[in-house]
Amino acid sequence: MALLTIQNLSLGYESRAIIEGLNFTVNEGQYLCIVGENGSGKTTLMKTLLGLQDPLGGQILIGDGLKKNEIGYLPQQTLVQRDFPASVREIVLSGCQSRCGLRPFYNKAEKQLAADNMERMGITQFANRCYRDLSGGQQQRVLLARALCATQKILLLDEPVSGLDPKVTAEMYSLIKKLNDEGITIIMISHDIETATRYASHILHIGSNIFYGTKDEYLESEVGRFFLRNQKGGEADD
Amino acid sequence: MIDKLVFYFQFPFVRYALIVGVLIAMCASMLGVTLVLKRFSYIGDGLSHVAFGAMAIAGLTNLTNNMIIIMPITALSAVLLLRTGQNTKIKGDAAIAMISVGALAIGYLIMNLFPSSSNITGDVCTTLFGSSSLLTLSVADVWTCVILSVIVTALFVVFYNKIFAVTFDENFARATGTKADRYNLLIAVIIAVIVVLAMKMVGTLLISALVIFPAVSAMRLFNSYRSVTICAVVISVVCAFAGIIISILAGTPVGSTIVAVDVVAFIFCYIAGMFVGGARA
Ligand SMILES: Nc1ncnc2c1ncn2[C@@H]1O[C@H](COP(=O)(O)OP(=O)(O)OP(=O)(O)O)[C@@H](O)[C@H]1O
Ligand SMILES: [Mg+2]
Numbered sequence: 001m002a003l004l005t006i007q008n009l010s011l012g013y014e015s016r017a018i019i020e021g022l023n024f025t026v027n028e029g030q031y032l033c034i035v036g037e038n039g040s041g042k043t044t045l046m047k048t049l050l051g052l053q054d055p056l057g058g059q060i061l062i063g064d065g066l067k068k069n070e071i072g073y074l075p076q077q078t079l080v081q082r083d084f085p086a087s088v089r090e091i092v093l094s095g096c097q098s099r100c101g102l103r104p105f106y107n108k109a110e111k112q113l114a115a116d117n118m119e120r121m122g123i124t125q126f127a128n129r130c131y132r133d134l135s136g137g138q139q140q141r142v143l144l145a146r147a148l149c150a151t152q153k154i155l156l157l158d159e160p161v162s163g164l165d166p167k168v169t170a171e172m173y174s175l176i177k178k179l180n181d182e183g184i185t186i187i188m189i190s191h192d193i194e195t196a197t198r199y200a201s202h203i204l205h206i207g208s209n210i211f212y213g214t215k216d217e218y219l220e221s222e223v224g225r226f227f228l229r230n231q232k233g234g235e236a237d238d
Numbered sequence: 239m240i241d242k243l244v245f246y247f248q249f250p251f252v253r254y255a256l257i258v259g260v261l262i263a264m265c266a267s268m269l270g271v272t273l274v275l276k277r278f279s280y281i282g283d284g285l286s287h288v289a290f291g292a293m294a295i296a297g298l299t300n301l302t303n304n305m306i307i308i309m310p311i312t313a314l315s316a317v318l319l320l321r322t323g324q325n326t327k328i329k330g331d332a333a334i335a336m337i338s339v340g341a342l343a344i345g346y347l348i349m350n351l352f353p354s355s356s357n358i359t360g361d362v363c364t365t366l367f368g369s370s371s372l373l374t375l376s377v378a379d380v381w382t383c384v385i386l387s388v389i390v391t392a393l394f395v396v397f398y399n400k401i402f403a404v405t406f407d408e409n410f411a412r413a414t415g416t417k418a419d420r421y422n423l424l425i426a427v428i429i430a431v432i433v434v435l436a437m438k439m440v441g442t443l444l445i446s447a448l449v450i451f452p453a454v455s456a457m458r459l460f461n462s463y464r465s466v467t468i469c470a471v472v473i474s475v476v477c478a479f480a481g482i483i484i485s486i487l488a489g490t491p492v493g494s495t496i497v498a499v500d501v502v503a504f505i506f507c508y509i510a511g512m513f514v515g516g517a518r519a
Contacts, residue, residue, distance in 0.1 A: 069415030087462035130461035
């Protein structure tokens with residue numbers, strides 16, 4: 001059985017549906033990119049997958065022994081986080097919260113896990129620094145390390161590179177690719193169709209036309225060709 | 239001056255005042271960071287108005303311990319305010335304003351219709367700005383305060399990591415399986431307890447100051463959640479202690495004296511923060 005099976009899912013706000021009849025599956029090790037125009041419902045889909053809001057209809061089946069608290073999530077930054085007085089270590093460690101259950105304090109294994117993930121993301125030297133004093137790219141790596149503390153299996157990323165410069169963006173993407181190569185399933189929302197088609201194994205395009213398939217199928221498809229052409233045209237206009 | 243202090247300390251009610259004041263200051267400052275950053279300050283503010291109304295109602299009953307009435311009403315309102323604050327359909331802000339201003343008006347109305355003493359203006363002033371001295375505390379008041387402070391502190395320590403996770407990023411906590419609603423509820427109820435506790439000392443209008451000033455001061459100086467929280471508690475306790483001593487010596491109203499000391503501490507921290515920040519950069 002697949003990690004996630006989405007059956008006939010409808011989602012939206014207050015019974016006004018944005019997307020209806022969505023079907024797709026996510027298998028272990030897959031790198032799924034969700035693309036689509038602004039306002040097409042990408043963030044809404046991710047929130048629904050995470051259980052932050054209820055679907056209007058249909059089902060999300062979780063399989064392969066994946067537990068609800070084994071999902072990692074990299075949200076878009078909120079304003080609250082920007083001026084929060086917290087050290088990098090405290091934030092990364094808070095990713096272990098789901099392992100604690102009702103136990104009030106973190107144990108040795110969890111502290112070690114946090115240290116390992118900081119090492120993995122190359123932020124060990126910032127451990128005692130304040131989150132709000134870091135650059136945008138460093139902050140994203142902190143949040144990624146936190147997400148890795150919450151999961152070994154699946155990561156959901158909502159536009160992980162928005163606001164980063166090209167060099168840091170490239171670093172971020174190769175970091176994510178490396179995690180995928182280590183066996184972590186990735187579901188990522190991206191505005192950047194070029195990168196999506198470079199790294200992803202599968203593409204989910206949402207909007208007036210819904211497409212789900214492998215990257216190669218997408219590049220051949222009507223929707224994909226049209227979207228790709230538009231995006232490139234749009235960029236040339238800038 | 240020292241002689242005068244020693245003289246005052248012979249009286250048990252002076253010692254009670256100090257114990258109660260320091261405990262309340264400690265509890266109020268612990269959740270300050272969470273409140274400020276979660277934009278929950280409005281709940282503290284709204285609750286203090288509700289507590290005013292509840293106090294007026296409690297005045298009708300002639301109970302010796304009016305906490306029995308005030309505490310449940312305030313805690314219930316905390317839950318309600320939290321719900322409406324999260325509800326996007328009804329305008330959250332408007333609902334809170336309605337509840338808190340409504341409670342204020344009804345409270346004042348009740349106090350006028352059923353005056354418990356001839357000096358209504360004095361009563362109202364006491365409820366809003368705290369009693370002119372803390373020296374009217376009974377032994378029962380002191381024990382209530384000690385027990386509630388211990389409970390609040392214990393809850394805060396036990397749920398410290400969870401409160402941090404929910405404050406820093408509620409969506410992440412929720413998505414990874416933490417029951418965020420439960421902890422929001424816990425935070426709201428703790429705020430209610432603190433508001434009711436602090437009401438006697440600083441009055442309903444000044445409670446927010448007790449919660450917010452130490453946290454904001456500490457945030458100027460420190461960079462991690464833990465050190466900010468510890469620093470806020472220390473600042474708050476020191477200010478409350480100093481404020482009470484000053485108010486005894488100078489005969490000033492205790493609540494506003496404490497808040498004034500908090501303001502001075504904030505100015506100090508603000509200036510010190512500029513130097514610390516300069517050194518860091
Ligand atoms: N809280 C909300 N209540 C009601 N409608 C909402 C809410 N949030 C978003 N919407 C609407 O839902 C639609 C989809 O929004 P969503 O944020 O999912 O788009 P998106 O694909 O992530 O866009 P972007 O590429 O700009 O991030 C939009 O039309 C938006 O107006
Ligand atoms: Mg979005």
